[in-house]
Amino acid sequence: MSLFQSFRNLPQKTRAGVGLAFLAWGAIGLYVSDTAEKRLGFEPSQKDKEALEAVVPRITLVERDGKS
Numbered sequence: 400m401s402l403f404q405s406f407r408n409l410p411q412k413t414r415a416g417v418g419l420a421f422l423a424w425g426a427i428g429l430y431v432s433d434t435a436e437k438r439l440g441f442e443p444s445q446k447d448k449e450a451l452e453a454v455v456p457r458i459t460l461v462e463r464d465g466k467s
Contacts, residue, residue: 405412436442443451 406417409417
């Protein structure tokens with residue numbers, strides 16, 4: 400039996416609880432990772448930021464003439 404099938408066999412309230420727990424775990428992880436990065440000194444340097452900026456594609460908006 401697959402993990403997904405085992406999950407589907409749980410009662411509806413339990414599945415909702417497991418889903419909410421995963422959402423909470425993700426939100427806590429996003430918050431804690433930023434805080435831990437600052438405390439442990441893993442913040443990117445200005446050189447790293449400039450290197451990333453050079454690689455990121457730029458988007459230029461061009462207005463169309465006529466009907467939209």
